[in-house]
Amino acid sequence: MRRIKLSGLVAAAALIAIVTTVQAKADGLLSNASFFQLSSDPGSVSLTVPGQPAPVITKITDSTVFAGTCQDCMLPMEFKPAQAGKSCVVCGCAVNNATCLAGKPVKDGTWQSMMKSLPYGVGLTAVYVDSAKPESGLKKLTVNLRSVILPVSGLDGLTADQLIALAKPIGATKAELLDAGKLLSITLKVDYTADKAAKLEKAITAANGKVAFPGAS
Numbered sequence: 001m002r003r004i005k006l007s008g009l010v011a012a013a014a015l016i017a018i019v020t021t022v023q024a025k026a027d028g029l030l031s032n033a034s035f036f037q038l039s040s041d042p043g044s045v046s047l048t049v050p051g052q053p054a055p056v057i058t059k060i061t062d063s064t065v066f067a068g069t070c071q072d073c074m075l076p077m078e079f080k081p082a083q084a085g086k087s088c089v090v091c092g093c094a095v096n097n098a099t100c101l102a103g104k105p106v107k108d109g110t111w112q113s114m115m116k117s118l119p120y121g122v123g124l125t126a127v128y129v130d131s132a133k134p135e136s137g138l139k140k141l142t143v144n145l146r147s148v149i150l151p152v153s154g155l156d157g158l159t160a161d162q163l164i165a166l167a168k169p170i171g172a173t174k175a176e177l178l179d180a181g182k183l184l185s186i187t188l189k190v191d192y193t194a195d196k197a198a199k200l201e202k203a204i205t206a207a208n209g210k211v212a213f214p215g216a217s
Contacts, residue, residue: 036120
């Protein structure tokens with residue numbers, strides 16, 4: 001993958017992301033979420049969504065758009081599931097779209113492997129075909145590596161200062177508990193990675209909490 005380090009490109013990517021988010025909010029379709037696992041239902045994903053007591057199951061269709069930032073050239077990118085294994089739409093290189101969006105090799109070039117390669121709890125912006133019905137399927141799914149939404153337990157006694165101290169080693173600028181302490185929401189100044197996910201889990205354990213992986217007993 002080619003490396004293009006231009007502050008102007010990064011600023012452009014950030015601006016496009018902001019405009020997209022504002023438009024989605026205006027349409028009343030935006031839902032913050034995070035990803036942990038594929039659903040047992042073929043073609044579907046299981047999302048953790050604030051305000052929802054159970055994981056939300058929604059479908060990836062042929063017309064679903066995956067969006068985010070190419071981790072090679074830092075340009076905004078969008079592609080449909082059938083294009084996941086094709087050459088990057090913005091890099092002009094031979095690396096597939098799935099790899100460029102995930103920031104790590106996705107050898108088979110499938111959207112399923114791309115999703116599984118993302119660090120657990122990574123922030124997502126979901127736009128459903130019908131905003132009131134997640135089961136209607138995803139119109140667009142945007143990966144936000146600067147956001148984390150993590151199901152947790154045992155942290156509800158921590159103060160705001162203790163929460164930010166817990167998450168600061170992974171680059172957090174904001175940390176708060178949602179849904180009566182069941183979700184830890186973190187905003188980062190650096191990209192969230194598998195290494196940071198492991199480091200965060202250790203910090204949560206040290207604070208006498210735990211990551212409440214969906215489906216775990």
